[in-house]
Amino acid sequence: MSRIVPVRFLSLMVVLLMSCLLVSCVALEFDRMSGTSFPPSHMVNGQSVTLRTIYDEAGIKLDVQEDETNIQPLNIAQNDCISDAELDTLESSHRQLSIFPTSICPFDFCNTYHLYGVVVNHYGEVLDACLPEFVLGKMWDGHTRSAFAIFYRMATIQSNGPEYLRTTAHEMGHAFNLHHSDGDGTSIMTQTDDLEGTAVFRFSDQSRDHLMNHPARCKFPGALGGAPFTWVIDAHAVWPHPLEELTVTDCD
Numbered sequence: 001m002s003r004i005v006p007v008r009f010l011s012l013m014v015v016l017l018m019s020c021l022l023v024s025c026v027a028l029e030f031d032r033m034s035g036t037s038f039p040p041s042h043m044v045n046g047q048s049v050t051l052r053t054i055y056d057e058a059g060i061k062l063d064v065q066e067d068e069t070n071i072q073p074l075n076i077a078q079n080d081c082i083s084d085a086e087l088d089t090l091e092s093s094h095r096q097l098s099i100f101p102t103s104i105c106p107f108d109f110c111n112t113y114h115l116y117g118v119v120v121n122h123y124g125e126v127l128d129a130c131l132p133e134f135v136l137g138k139m140w141d142g143h144t145r146s147a148f149a150i151f152y153r154m155a156t157i158q159s160n161g162p163e164y165l166r167t168t169a170h171e172m173g174h175a176f177n178l179h180h181s182d183g184d185g186t187s188i189m190t191q192t193d194d195l196e197g198t199a200v201f202r203f204s205d206q207s208r209d210h211l212m213n214h215p216a217r218c219k220f221p222g223a224l225g226g227a228p229f230t231w232v233i234d235a236h237a238v239w240p241h242p243l244e245e246l247t248v249t250d251c252d
């Protein structure tokens, strides 16, 4: 009988500990309904781009945890939409990760924050109205910025893997309190309709500034006195967007 813990296990624990000790991490619990798939990786200049690499390049350590793959679709007509209330119900019955962060050290900077994502086999609502073939995804709870949905019934999501990946990174960006005004015409936070060139799979400089340098409270998803969507520090005010109203705060 041996009580020696294998060296490989120990070194794995050290790597895990170190990776969240020096910077905050975000864990994404990702569920999907049956008949859907998770966003595929995309090759750019010979490099495989994934949610993890997109966020890593912006200084966010993201751990994507693909969880359930067989959630039953709601019993609604094919052209009907899933409501925000129904998304809430889905989240409360399938989300395991807390909306609160956990910490492995006594300081905020080494928190692991939690985000929930679900791919639903339905269309989504826009401002409480059902508009089929309109919205690709949604970060539906502006209060905690802790969950997003992808609407897999959308033809674009099913037929265009790169656009599906980009949509997912975009909705997650809203959970990190990024807005369309933080896009630069081609980057992740620029909406498909507003593209001024070929879409790229990276965040704009101003989005990266937010993700790397802005206060945790106005950035990380989830509840811990976290600021709601649209509450930003004044650095965002110089990047206006005609359809967005931001509230400038100090985010302390």
Ligand SMILES: [Ca+2]
Pocket: 029, 030, 031, 067, 068, 094, 095, 096
């Ligand atoms: Ca789950």
Ligand SMILES: [Zn+2]
Pocket: 170, 174, 180, 191
């Ligand atoms: Zn958006």
Ligand SMILES: [Zn+2]
Pocket: 210, 211, 214, 215, 218, 232, 233, 236
């Ligand atoms: Zn910011």
